[in-house]
Amino acid sequence: xxxxxxxxxxxxxxxxxxxxxxxxxxxxxxxxxxxxxxxxxxxxxxxxxxxxxxxxxxxxxxxxxxxxxxxxxxxxxxxxxxxxxxxxxxxxxxxxxxxxxxxxxxxxxxxxxxxxxxxxxxxxxxxxxxxxxxxxxxxxxxxxxxxxxxxxxxxxxxxxxxxxxxxxxxxxxxxxxxxxxxxxxxxxxxxxxxxxxxxxxxxxxxxxxxxxxxxxxxxxxxxxxxxxxxxxxxxxxxxxxxxxxxxxxxxxxxxxxxxxxxxxxxxxxxxxxxxxxxxxxxxxxxxxxxxxxxxxxxxxxxxxxxxxxxxxxx
Numbered sequence: 058x059x060x061x062x063x064x065x066x067x068x069x070x071x072x073x074x075x076x077x078x079x080x081x082x083x084x085x086x087x088x089x090x091x092x093x094x095x096x097x098x099x100x101x102x103x104x105x106x107x108x109x110x111x112x113x114x115x116x117x118x119x120x121x122x123x124x125x126x127x128x129x130x131x132x133x134x135x136x137x138x139x140x141x142x143x144x145x146x147x148x149x150x151x152x153x154x155x156x157x158x159x160x161x162x163x164x165x166x167x168x169x170x171x172x173x174x175x176x177x178x179x180x181x182x183x184x185x186x187x188x189x190x191x192x193x194x195x196x197x198x199x200x201x202x203x204x205x206x207x208x209x210x211x212x213x214x215x216x217x218x219x220x221x222x223x224x225x226x227x228x229x230x231x232x233x234x235x236x237x238x239x240x241x242x243x244x245x246x247x248x249x250x251x252x253x254x255x256x257x258x259x260x261x262x263x264x265x266x267x268x269x270x271x272x273x274x275x276x277x278x279x280x281x282x283x284x285x286x287x288x289x290x291x292x293x294x295x296x297x298x299x300x301x302x303x304x305x306x307x308x309x310x311x312x313x314x315x316x317x318x319x320x321x322x323x324x325x326x327x328x329x330x331x332x333x334x335x336x337x338x339x340x341x342x343x344x345x346x347x348x349x350x351x352x353x354x355x356x357x358x359x360x361x362x363x364x365x366x367x368x369x370x371x
Contacts, residue, residue: 084135084357085113089261091284091322091360093352094131095123098290098327099153106131106354107153108325110286112237112256112263117141119237120256121161122265125153129160131354139165139174143234146241147178148267149251150191159195159202162217166205170215177231179243179250180221187250192219222252228278242278244269247302253278261360264318268325270301271308279316283360287313288325289351292333293340310341321345324352 084092090113097105107125109132111118118137124145139161148154178188186194195202196209196217207213222231224243231239237258244253246268254265255278264279266287279285290303304312313321321341330337334351341349350358 084111084355085118085359086116089114089259089360091263091286091358092118092135093286093322093324093354093356093358094128094135095125096324096326096352096354096356097127097153098325099126099151100328103326103328103331105326107156108148108267108288109154109157110265110324111135111137112258114236114259119143119234119258120239121145122254123148123154123267124156124158124161125151126156127354129157129164132161133164135355138168140168140170142174143237144175144177144232144239146231146239146254146265147176147188147191147252148244148254148265149179149246149249150185151249151268154268155191159205162196162205162208163202165215166213173216173218175232176217176219177222177239177241177252178219179252180223182248182250185249187221188219189221192217224252226274228255228274240278242274244275245272245301246270247298255279255282263360264316266304266309266312268303271304271312276312276315279312279318282316282318284320284322284358285313285316285318286322286324286352289323289330289337290325290327292330293336306337306340307343310344313341313345313347318345318347320348320350320358322350322352322356322358326351 084090092111094109095106097103106127108123109128110122112120118141181187196205208217222241224241228242240255241252244251256263262282264282264285287309291299
């Protein structure tokens with residue numbers, strides 16, 4: 058069996074085919090692109106990975122936003138490398154946004170990374186850790202995965218640098234990495250600390266709402282974005298606690314229009330919104346007339362001016 062595998066691998070190399078079990082990366086091979094790694098929420102029945110996004114430039118994944126369940130698998134299928142990332146940005150630390158981070162850090166042990174990796178997230182409160190406390194709970198001396206503690210104490214090939222980002226009531230600059238700049242603002246997600254993110258890279262602008270009711274400075278964060286990734290977790294007419302956690306389609310359309318975004322991508326698609334795309338789009342269209350896409354896992358959105366249509370690596 059081993060000889061047969063080697064013959065197949067040799068043929069793959071000879072004819073330029075991908076080896077078994079791997080995916081040939083194509084998102085962001087040239088120019089800038091946004092890739093949705095996980096388009097779902099916390100439910101298993103939706104058969105989607107939970108929240109996670111990549112910003113690509115010229116074949117390198119430069120930014121990872123969130124790392125929910127299933128994102129480590131999609132990260133590999135996309136052909137991304139932990140060695141290429143300039144930063145990881147968390148919107149918040151619910152499990153469907155953060156549970157695969159430890160697995161990704163473990164995977165980086167087998168890659169050639171030597172520079173520090175900033176890990177940004179909101180500050181904590183009584184019911185949710187901030188970025189620093191989250192990293193310590195995973196990799197600190199008493200952490201769940203303390204055997205990976207060398208990624209915090211500086212004895213590994215690179216060091217994780219967790220940082221709490223305070224951005225209440227305003228959009229704040231967070232970090233600059235060559236041609237990429239990050240900014241964030243605090244968003245309302247019930248009583249949980251949460252952030253929306255903005256990446257400016259190579260003249261393009263990408264914004265991520267994260268989970269939020271839509272209150273706050275989200276329109277300012279997404280101002281003139283080439284792509285605004287908004288979470289479509291609740292249907293038209295949602296009220297009460299669910300609306301305090303998530304934007305309705307009406308909220309999404311209003312914010313997209315106020316921000317004058319060039320393209321709207323809907324992700325975090327839960328069972329209560331799947332199958333209701335026509336209703337969702339109609340509510341958005343009351344406010345926003347631009348392109349709207351419903352994301353799936355591994356959907357890829359190039360930002361090359363000549364080609365703003367989504368593709369898929371699947």
